[in-house]
Amino acid sequence: MEHIDRSFTGMDAVFATHEHSDHIRGIGPLIRKHDIPFYTTEGTWRRASSSIGKVSSLNTIRENEPVHFDELSVEPYSTPHDAEESVAFVIRYQGKSLGIATDLGRVTPEVKNKLKNLDALLVEANHDISMLEAGPYPWATQQRIKSGIGHLSNEACGEILASVKHPGLKLVVLMHMSETNNHPEIAKITALQALGESSPKMILAQQNHPTELLSV
Numbered sequence: 001m002e003h004i005d006r007s008f009t010g011m012d013a014v015f016a017t018h019e020h021s022d023h024i025r026g027i028g029p030l031i032r033k034h035d036i037p038f039y040t041t042e043g044t045w046r047r048a049s050s051s052i053g054k055v056s057s058l059n060t061i062r063e064n065e066p067v068h069f070d071e072l073s074v075e076p077y078s079t080p081h082d083a084e085e086s087v088a089f090v091i092r093y094q095g096k097s098l099g100i101a102t103d104l105g106r107v108t109p110e111v112k113n114k115l116k117n118l119d120a121l122l123v124e125a126n127h128d129i130s131m132l133e134a135g136p137y138p139w140a141t142q143q144r145i146k147s148g149i150g151h152l153s154n155e156a157c158g159e160i161l162a163s164v165k166h167p168g169l170k171l172v173v174l175m176h177m178s179e180t181n182n183h184p185e186i187a188k189i190t191a192l193q194a195l196g197e198s199s200p201k202m203i204l205a206q207q208n209h210p211t212e213l214l215s216v
Contacts, residue, residue, distance in 0.1 A: 003210050008034045012069050015061075016040040017079070017103060018086035019047035028052040039067060041076070043085025063087055077114045079104040082149040090114055096216050098122070102176045105150040107159050115164045120171040120216045122205075123160055125191065126151035127181040135181050151176065154187050158194030165198040171216060173203045 001008060014036050016024055028051070031038050037057040040048070045060065061067060066075040071094055076087040081103045088111075091098045099115045102124040115121060132142055132153075144150050152160075161172065172195070174187050184204050191202065205211055 004213050011036050013037045013039050015074060015089065016044055016048065017088060018081060018083035019044045020083060021051070024048050024052055031055060041085040041087055044083065047084050077110060080106050080108060080149050082144065098216065101160060104152060106148040107156055112160065112163045115160060117166060117168065118164070119168060121164065121169065122173045122175050123157055124152040124176045125154050125157040125174040125182065125187040126176050127153050127178045128183065128186050129153050129155070131183070132181040137181065154182065154190040158190045161191055161194040165195050169198060169200045171214060172200045173205050173211065175205045177204065179207060
């Protein structure tokens with residue numbers, strides 16, 4: 001937040017998609033220090049409550065039931081992942097829309113439907129299948145990542161992009177990219193091939209460095 005010159009002061013909410021530690025590790029201290037309301041599904045809270053700790057304002061959310069903050073809405077939708085009740089989000093504000101699609105093992109009809117006609121899309125391009133299979137991860141971990149409740153490969157990311165591309169899509173951010181089992185250029189080329197003649201701005205998010213602030 002400091003890097004992009006923004007403050008936690010006045011933040012309306014923190015949303016959690018699921019209970020895995022890389023997504024919830026810092027939530028407890030953050031919401032307690034700044035007294036920020038917390039939103040997540042009942043299933044995620046059951047799994048995450050012992051790790052997150054005391055929460056002064058817990059708000060449970062459900063798939064397909066948007067949460068509204070004045071003109072901004074956050075709509076959760078169900079994702080196939082190895083978590084109890086994982087979701088991703090579509091965010092809408094003043095006629096603009098942004099979709100988030102990370103931490104899902106396969107591309108379902110619901111996912112494609114939720115991500116149609118967006119202005120911006122943040123989508124998982126976690127691994128290259130050949131690099132994963134030839135890499136250092138144990139066999140069981142490889143199977144989990146490749147499974148229908150694991151993570152999206154570059155090819156699966158391309159499947160989403162090919163199905164939802166339209167002239168109004170202005171921005172694509174490739175997310176949750178493995179530093180071990182993927183390469184930025186492979187992910188980018190696969191995404192560009194899927195987009196075809198469509199030419200939204202494309203950014204590759206990094207694990208340890210925030211992206212620039214982007215206008216939609």
